[in-house]
Amino acid sequence: MKELIFELCSCNGVSGDENNIAKLCAEKLNKYGKVTIDSNNSVVAVVGNANADKTIMLDAHIDQIGFIITEINENGFLKVDKCGGIDFRTLLGAPVKVFGKEELDGIVCCMPPHLSDGNEDKAIDSDKVWIDLGLPANIVNEKVSIGNTVTFYNNPKLLLNNRISSSALDNRAGVAAIIKACELIYNIDLPYKVVVLLSCQEETYAAGAKTKAFEYEPDECICVDVSFANQQGITDSYSNIELGKGPMLCYSSTLNKDMTNRLKSIALSENIPTQIEVCSGRTGTNADHIATSRCGIKTTVLSIPQRNMHTQVEIVDIKDVENTSKLIANYIISGGV
Numbered sequence: 001m002k003e004l005i006f007e008l009c010s011c012n013g014v015s016g017d018e019n020n021i022a023k024l025c026a027e028k029l030n031k032y033g034k035v036t037i038d039s040n041n042s043v044v045a046v047v048g049n050a051n052a053d054k055t056i057m058l059d060a061h062i063d064q065i066g067f068i069i070t071e072i073n074e075n076g077f078l079k080v081d082k083c084g085g086i087d088f089r090t091l092l093g094a095p096v097k098v099f100g101k102e103e104l105d106g107i108v109c110c111m112p113p114h115l116s117d118g119n120e121d122k123a124i125d126s127d128k129v130w131i132d133l134g135l136p137a138n139i140v141n142e143k144v145s146i147g148n149t150v151t152f153y154n155n156p157k158l159l160l161n162n163r164i165s166s167s168a169l170d171n172r173a174g175v176a177a178i179i180k181a182c183e184l185i186y187n188i189d190l191p192y193k194v195v196v197l198l199s200c201q202e203e204t205y206a207a208g209a210k211t212k213a214f215e216y217e218p219d220e221c222i223c224v225d226v227s228f229a230n231q232q233g234i235t236d237s238y239s240n241i242e243l244g245k246g247p248m249l250c251y252s253s254t255l256n257k258d259m260t261n262r263l264k265s266i267a268l269s270e271n272i273p274t275q276i277e278v279c280s281g282r283t284g285t286n287a288d289h290i291a292t293s294r295c296g297i298k299t300t301v302l303s304i305p306q307r308n309m310h311t312q313v314e315i316v317d318i319k320d321v322e323n324t325s326k327l328i329a330n331y332i333i334s335g336g337v
Helices: 002-009 019-029 137-143 169-185 207-216 236-240 257-269 318-334
Strands: 034-037 043-048 055-061 066-072 078-083 095-099 103-108 130-132 149-152 157-159 163-166 193-199 220-228 248-252 275-279 298-306 314-317
Touching: 002 019, 002 163, 002 169, 002 318, 019 034, 019 043, 019 169, 019 193, 043 169, 055 169, 055 207, 055 318, 066 137, 078 149, 163 169, 169 193, 169 220, 169 298, 169 314, 169 318, 193 207, 220 257, 220 318, 236 275, 248 257, 257 298, 257 318, 275 298, 298 314, 298 318, 314 318
Parallel strands: 055 193, 055 220, 220 298, 248 275
Antiparallel strands: 034 043, 043 193, 066 078, 066 149, 078 130, 095 103, 095 149, 103 130, 157 163, 163 314, 248 298
């Protein structure tokens, strides 16, 4: 699982530019069923009985937050805007990868404190983010174009206590959980169709979830994503969510309670640890779009606890990813609701 997560997180795929991660995910799913990549770079694998009346969908998004280049000035500095929910508090001086004609290393420009009037101590405004490639302007213009994407420099690390730190764990951890679940159900004769959707553009427009839920019209869907784990400063309901204590079962007005309760029952019978997440309305995941597709689809959310969301140093526990896989596999084998 560690190697799978490292490989997925090391592959770039900014929202709207998922070509590379889509190809990698297709390779990982290829032995489990018929795999296609659509025009938006969502990856679909059909597992089980493709002609069955009942369809269960599994969804996890493959895109990651990043930037898009909006300007190259006369000095060769790159101005960018966000693709997804960038945490601008973490940007100043951050190393990044620029995906032009070749992959280039860059640094987000940062005013030294000696030259600062104090205003730069606040989170940088999105319209003031510039990237320095350390190259003369003529070389920058040869290698980079407006519209190219940028993301955080990524060097996944194994921490103590079975934890991983990396950018893009939102939601490559969820992707890893679903790929592993496919492995667990691979040799089981399923009497229904399982549509595995590794979807594009969740961080920006949810194009993958919207279009594929409409196309396949599943009877039910489990969306796998990450959500907030307890850390210093977290209060209220998320203060009780811990890394290593299992995936989070979500209760929300937008979700199907029968599915969530079924997952809870399976977890108890299979001795799989779980935690509870409550959302008063929207979940902020693809489930919000899938549940309202066509005439409505039974949908629930499994969330992997994560710290430092939307930064270069997101953290998950490998045990939580593995237990998410086990719970999904047992749900599929049981036939759902």
